[in-house]
Amino acid sequence: MRYQLYYWPTIQGRGEFVRLALEDAGAAYADMARDSAGYKRMLNILESKSLKARPFAPPFLKAGNLLIAQTANILFYLGPRLGLAPRDEARRLWLHQLQLTITDWLVEVHDTHHPIGAGLYYEDQKPESKRRAVDFRKNRLPKFLDYFEAVLKHDSSARFSYVNLSLFQMIEGLRYAFPSTMSKAEKKHGLLVENHARVAARPRLAAYLASEKRIAFNRQGIFRRYPELDAPRR
Amino acid sequence: MRYQLYYWPTIQGRGEFVRLALEDAGAAYADMARDSAGYKRMLNILESKSLKARPFAPPFLKAGNLLIAQTANILFYLGPRLGLAPRDEARRLWLHQLQLTITDWLVEVHDTHHPIGAGLYYEDQKPESKRRAVDFRKNRLPKFLDYFEAVLKHDSSARFSYVNLSLFQMIEGLRYAFPSTMSKAEKKHGLLVENHARVAARPRLAAYLASEKRIAFNRQGIFRRYPELDAPRR
Numbered sequence: 117m118r119y120q121l122y123y124w125p126t127i128q129g130r131g132e133f134v135r136l137a138l139e140d141a142g143a144a145y146a147d148m149a150r151d152s153a154g155y156k157r158m159l160n161i162l163e164s165k166s167l168k169a170r171p172f173a174p175p176f177l178k179a180g181n182l183l184i185a186q187t188a189n190i191l192f193y194l195g196p197r198l199g200l201a202p203r204d205e206a207r208r209l210w211l212h213q214l215q216l217t218i219t220d221w222l223v224e225v226h227d228t229h230h231p232i233g234a235g236l237y238y239e240d241q242k243p244e245s246k247r248r249a250v251d252f253r254k255n256r257l258p259k260f261l262d263y264f265e266a267v268l269k270h271d272s273s274a275r276f277s278y279v280n281l282s283l284f285q286m287i288e289g290l291r292y293a294f295p296s297t298m299s300k301a302e303k304k305h306g307l308l309v310e311n312h313a314r315v316a317a318r319p320r321l322a323a324y325l326a327s328e329k330r331i332a333f334n335r336q337g338i339f340r341r342y343p344e345l346d347a348p349r350r
Numbered sequence: 351m352r353y354q355l356y357y358w359p360t361i362q363g364r365g366e367f368v369r370l371a372l373e374d375a376g377a378a379y380a381d382m383a384r385d386s387a388g389y390k391r392m393l394n395i396l397e398s399k400s401l402k403a404r405p406f407a408p409p410f411l412k413a414g415n416l417l418i419a420q421t422a423n424i425l426f427y428l429g430p431r432l433g434l435a436p437r438d439e440a441r442r443l444w445l446h447q448l449q450l451t452i453t454d455w456l457v458e459v460h461d462t463h464h465p466i467g468a469g470l471y472y473e474d475q476k477p478e479s480k481r482r483a484v485d486f487r488k489n490r491l492p493k494f495l496d497y498f499e500a501v502l503k504h505d506s507s508a509r510f511s512y513v514n515l516s517l518f519q520m521i522e523g524l525r526y527a528f529p530s531t532m533s534k535a536e537k538k539h540g541l542l543v544e545n546h547a548r549v550a551a552r553p554r555l556a557a558y559l560a561s562e563k564r565i566a567f568n569r570q571g572i573f574r575r576y577p578e579l580d581a582p583r584r
Contacts, residue, residue, distance in 0.1 A: 168504045169444055172451045172497050184443055186450040193443060209418055209427060210403055216420040216450075217406045223457060231465045232478065233485030244466065244478050251467030263406050270402045 117197075119145035120178035122158040127337035128289070128330075130187045130222070131175040136281040137191060139324040140315075141198035147329070149174075188215040191278045200278040214267060214279045218286060221260045225293065226338045228252045228345055238335075238342070249345035253297050257290075261305050268307035283308060284315035289339030297347040351431070353379035354412035356392040361571035362523070362564075364421045364456070365409040370515040371425060373558040374549075375432035381563070383408075422449040425512045434512040448501060448513045452520060455494045459527065460572045462486045462579055472569075472576070483579035487531050491524075495539050502541035517542060518549035523573030531581040 119138065123131025125147075138145045148154035161183075164170055171185030177193070184190050192212045195201025201211050226234075231248040232241040264283060287308055291298045302309050315321060324330055333339055353372065357365025359381075372379045382388035395417075398404055405419030411427070418424050426446045429435025435445050460468075465482040466475040498517060521542055525532045536543050549555060558564055567573055 165500070170497075170500070170504075171447070172454075172494075182440055182443070184447065186447045189443060189447050189450055192446075206416055209416070209423060212426075213405070213418065213420045213423050216423055220406075220457075223454075227461070227465075231461075232481045233489065235485065235489050241481075244481070247466045247475075247478070251469065255467065255469050260406075263404075266399070266404070270404075 117144070117179060119143060119194075120148050121145055121175060122148050122154070122161065122178070123175040125149045125155060126331065126334070128285075128333065129175075129338050132331075133187050133218075133278075133282050133285055134175055134177065134190050134194070135329075136285060136321065136324075137194055137198055137200055137278045139329075140281055140318060140321045141200060142320050143194075143198055188212060188219050191215055191282075195278055198278075200276070200281070202275065211277050211279050214264075215282060217260075217263070218279070218282050221256075221286065222338060224252055224256050224260075225289070228293075229340050229342060238340070242344075245342070245345060253294065253347055257294075257297065257301065261301055261308065265305045265307050268311060272307075280311055280315055281321075284312050287312040289333065292333045293339040293341050294346045295341075296349050300347070351378070351413060353377060353428075354382050355379055355409060356382050356388070356395065356412070357409040359383045359389060360565065360568070362519075362567065363409075363572050366565075367421050367452075367512075367516050367519055368409050368411065368424050368428070369563075370519060370555065370558075371428055371432055371434055371512045373563075374515055374552060374555045375428075375434060376554050377428075377432055422446060422453050425449055425516075429512050432512075434510070434515070436509065445511050445513050448498075449516060451494075451497070452513070452516050455490075455520065456572060458486055458490050458494075459523070462527075463574050463576060472574075476578075479576070479579060487528065487581055491528075491531065491535065495535055495542065499539045499541050502545060506541075514545055514549055515555075518546050521546040523567065526567045527573040527575050528580045529575075530583050534581070 121131065121134055121138065123129065135147065149158045158174065161167060162171065162174070169183050171183065173185070175187055175190065176183060176185040177190045179193070184193050192208065192215070195208065195211065196203045201208055228249040229238045229245050230236070230241065231244045238245065316325065333341070355365065355368055355372065357363065357368070369381065383392045392408065395401060395410070396405065396408070403417050405417065407419070409421060409424065410417055410419040411424045413427070418427050426442065426449070429442065429445065430437045435442055462483040463472045463479050464470070464475065465478045472479065550559065567575070
């Protein structure tokens, strides 16, 4: 099966969680919207009045006759097919539950720089962003980090899965966006740090991360570096 | 199978989407946290250091040996078992995709009164809430309503599913929280209105909605009526 992934071509964003799974598995896929013809096709799908299974937003994956949207749903579908999740129902539901919690976490990362409206510029919501970022750093981020640290502790014997890839991406993105906060927070979350290093060293993934296919973090994406939103350096 | 649902006992919140499915199907279940012993048990599960599959947050469902969290994940599991989703993979993924989009929509409803922090009071984020609510009413709400109106149009021959129940709950909640906005918006979304009426008339659901089991909307829940966040009445 050759997959077609549709996602915004200039950011990592939500699509990156799918890209990491496809790359790590060495799957055959095309990142469609990276050229202008595919980009137009993505917009046509999003705006189609006649398409029965029209997605609300990217990313979406074309797999044969299926058109699947919502990042966690795509990973749920791909997991067993890519060898990144077992076929056992209980385990699949558990991994999916973790992925949905990562989805929630990611929304909260996004909202540190867009607390008022996704359609507005960051510059139009800077004071609100500062307040939200404080709450995120002090209350929400530790809660998520503690939770997933405990998950890794209990799951230490579990088979490698797409959740390991997504947790790598969360740490990678948080390091980029909140370097000062993370340099302190990582000291108490050794298993998340270890998972990050382990994922980065996987041969296919290391090659991908070093390639031009990996889009750099930037200020259009979900993880953004605005020093005023990070903890002050001491 | 007798299910155990765990959710905050004083609000509809996310748990209500699961309650509606269980009630509509006439399933055997206990809403555990509605008495103080069950409530304590819920907190113990959330704080457990030894539980391997500890949920990040309610709602969660105990189904035999399974402990399943994340609303959409619970509905994905229950769907075929309650006769509220087919067993066919393509259709299940599509319904789940819709449910995840409803999940996203619900977060945006919540954030109209909590744009800065879920742990802060509304009273501590009123000016920010007003700005966020304007963006929600003008940009986001129409986008979601248009999307699901189109879904219902294309899906008119589809079997009744838990997504119909969840769309009922969205309209019900939005009517409570934004009566002025909705009285206008509903005129262009006849299928969503029709779906709401059809669900409300289902015998088991009508009995549930009229009973004391149905918690009233209130200012601790996700849908909240703050007139200053609604469109001005003309």
